[in-house]
Amino acid sequence: MRTLLEARSVTKVFGGGVFERSSTVALENFSLAIDADRPSIIAVVGESGSGKTTLARLLLGLTAPTSGHVLYEGQDLQQMSRERRRKFRRDIQVIFQDPYGVYNPFYRVDHVLATPVAKFGLARSRAAARTLIDEVLRDVGLRPEETLGRFPHQLSGGQRQRVMVARALLLRPRVILADEPVSMVDASLRATILGSLSAMHRERGISIIYITHDLATAYQISDTIVVLYGGAVAEVGDVELVVKQPQHPYTRLLLSSIPLATTARTWMSEFATVASSADTETGCKFAARCPSVEKVCRETAPPLFKTHAARAVACYLYRDAPTLDADAIGSVLTASAAASPPASQTIQPTRSRP
Amino acid sequence: MRADYLARRVGVFVLIVWLAATLNFFLPRLSGQDPVRATLLQQASLGGHVQMGLEAMVKEYEGRFGLDKPLWRQYVTYLGDVSRFNFNYSISNYPRTVNEIIAEAIPWTVVLLGTTTILSFTIGTLLGALLAWPGAPRWMRLLMPPLWALHAIPFFLLGLILMYVFAFRFQLLPMFGGYSPGAFPALTLRFVGDVLAHAILPALSIVLVATGGWALGMRGMMVTTMGEDYVTFAEAKGLTRLTIFLRYCVRNAILPQTTALALALGNILSGAVLVEVIFGFPGVGTILFHAIRENDHFLIQGIVFTVIVALGVATLILDVVYPLLDPRISYRRT
Known part of the structure; x- marks a missing residue:
């Protein structure tokens, strides 16, 4: 397997300087790999504080890891030459959560689209550039004549976010990193934006890393899923397996926290409590909230147990299964990616792809 | 930019200037002192004169400055003058006008x-x-x-x-003034240098x-x-x-x-x-x-x-x- 973007045993610790008493481990021994030949959609799910945004920043090379490496085509992001970095910046595009904050208020929205065209020489003439921009704007459901020439504050949040998606499209990247791209837009636009994303994946073979706290949308568009808790992987594997039959207690909690439009189940009836301050230092991060906690959980953190060819769970409940090295998460992800197409085809009726 | 906005904004500007000018007129007069009399008294005592005819002089000057009229008349005259940027004579530097002094x-x-x-x-x-x-x-x-x-x-x-x-x-730089006491203001290199030296501190x-x-x-x-x-x-x-x-x-x-x-x-x-x-x-x-x-x-x-x-x-x-x-x-x- 040729990896495109890879995180190899990445740990990021914040604080712990001379003047700070405590340090925060935002991400611990995290690994992830995207296959260059087989584009996929990977969802990274977790509650706030689970290390999602840190992961995004690390994958973009905006933050240097405390230990471990983030590699693009086998090359460490922190030691890239200017030319390589330029290519990396084009190949990996990002869509951030807040469509209000990502625009420099001084530029018209045209700037955000025209600059990459000019910088990366995507069009030969002004007219060709304009055609290109019009085309991507239509692709995301915007009317160019209503969008171009405006300042960001004159557009709605949904319009702005769609301009961001259009921008990512324009550059024909190989990976799009979407950090909570729909959590600040309303439900109807959510479908449009997620639809554009999965269309990009289907039609242009762009891999997508979809970072979210929302299991429902993750299930909608992704092939594989990584569940983060407290900076560590709780469960990873094929999205059908993980969502349909969650194994880690935290994944089960997440699933039960989704409010449903039904009276058959009382929402929040289960163990949805916030972690107490007595979080264990060495043991499993979830021990304090876990209903099936054991003594060993508080003492040593569980390794990943490979319960299925396409799934691994960090929980002692599955200690009979063979352990999996954190570096080898890639093997689970690709296995599930291989298993995914037939699986999703068989269950197609219940799973509405936008 | 809309013309009506500009017009409104200029209107506010005029209002502010008028309010300030009004305050500016009444505040010094609240001090209760008579500047003309004070100035004349000062000059008289400097010259060692007796106060003969002082009252007459005060009357004369007050008439010249318009200070003998009722307050509202003074105010109206003042507004008229001010709108033409005419501030009359300086009392303490008579007969120089306020405009001359400010312009300098x-x-x-x-x-x-x-x-x-x-x-x-x-x-x-x-x-x-x-x-x-x-x-x-x-x-x-x-x-x-x-x-x-x-x-x-x-x-x-x-x-x-x-x-x-x-x-x-x-004693690297001059202590006081805009230029050396003996210098005569002119556009010469020497005078400009002198002014700069005075301006440094x-x-x-x-x-x-x-x-x-x-x-x-x-x-x-x-x-x-x-x-x-x-x-x-x-x-x-x-x-x-x-x-x-x-x-x-x-x-x-x-x-x-x-x-x-x-x-x-x-x-x-x-x-x-x-x-x-x-x-x-x-x-x-x-x-x-x-x-x-x-x-x-x-x-x-x-x-x-x-x-x-x-x-x-x-x-x-x-x-x-x-x-x-x-x-x-x-x-x-x-």
Whole structure:
């Protein structure tokens, strides 16, 4: 397997300087790999504080890891030459959560689209550039004549976010990193934006890393899923397996926290409590909230147990299964990616792809 | 920009000037002193004359200045005069007119304060931007404490210290005045050099203090701006550090600074009265100081009115120009 973007045993610790008493481990021994030949959609799910945004920043090379490496085509992001970095910046595009904050208020929205065209020489003439921009704007459901020439504050949040998606499209990247791209837009636009994303994946073979706290949308568009808790992987594997039959207690909690439009189940009836301050230092991060906690959980953190060819769970409940090295998460992800197409085809009726 | 907005804005400007002019008319008269009588008495006692005919003289002069008329008549005349920028004679410097005196002082103040304000704005803003920028050289961090300290010292106190060190102790620079006592104002190299030498200390005391203020303000805004998402996004887009610094951080952080600059420029005329007084600089501040001491109503009115108009014009210009600086602001009615 040729990896495109890879995180190899990445740990990021914040604080712990001379003047700070405590340090925060935002991400611990995290690994992830995207296959260059087989584009996929990977969802990274977790509650706030689970290390999602840190992961995004690390994958973009905006933050240097405390230990471990983030590699693009086998090359460490922190030691890239200017030319390589330029290519990396084009190949990996990002869509951030807040469509209000990502625009420099001084530029018209045209700037955000025209600059990459000019910088990366995507069009030969002004007219060709304009055609290109019009085309991507239509692709995301915007009317160019209503969008171009405006300042960001004159557009709605949904319009702005769609301009961001259009921008990512324009550059024909190989990976799009979407950090909570729909959590600040309303439900109807959510479908449009997620639809554009999965269309990009289907039609242009762009891999997508979809970072979210929302299991429902993750299930909608992704092939594989990584569940983060407290900076560590709780469960990873094929999205059908993980969502349909969650194994880690935290994944089960997440699933039960989704409010449903039904009276058959009382929402929040289960163990949805916030972690107490007595979080264990060495043991499993979830021990304090876990209903099936054991003594060993508080003492040593569980390794990943490979319960299925396409799934691994960090929980002692599955200690009979063979352990999996954190570096080898890639093997689970690709296995599930291989298993995914037939699986999703068989269950197609219940799973509405936008 | 809509014409009705501009018209409204000019209307507000006129209203403010009228209110200020009215206050300006009544406040000195509330002091209850009779400036004409006081001046004459002073002169009489200097000359050793007896007070014979003093009352007659007071009457005569009051008639000439229009002070014998009822207050409302004086006010109406005053408004008429003021609208034509005519402030009559100076009481303490009779027969010179207020306009003459102000016209003589304004260039001194405008040049001194204008230069120092723009200089300290430029240096301070640049310094503040770099102080917040992680890519700036490390030694720049060392500038912070002295800037804080200087910013906390009042202009005039620093002026006194500078005067003591450079003019009194080491006698490197002249201590007092706008030019050497014997020099005759002319556009010669020598005279210009003389003026510059006299201006160094007052200018320095203003620049040193003001730079710290501009730098601290800019630094605060930069820190806020650098935390914005669009800066992170700019980084992720792969823009160069210079572009991010200038177009994304500085461009956004400088807005409040330009507002402050416009107000500071409008405030030039009365901005550094104490510095001018300490250094005996022949500017507007010094004459205002003397006018207040000698209860010269007309001169005070003239200066204060000029200051108000200058400030009003600066605010007006700022309001009109602001949409060009910040696209988020428009005066279209929504």
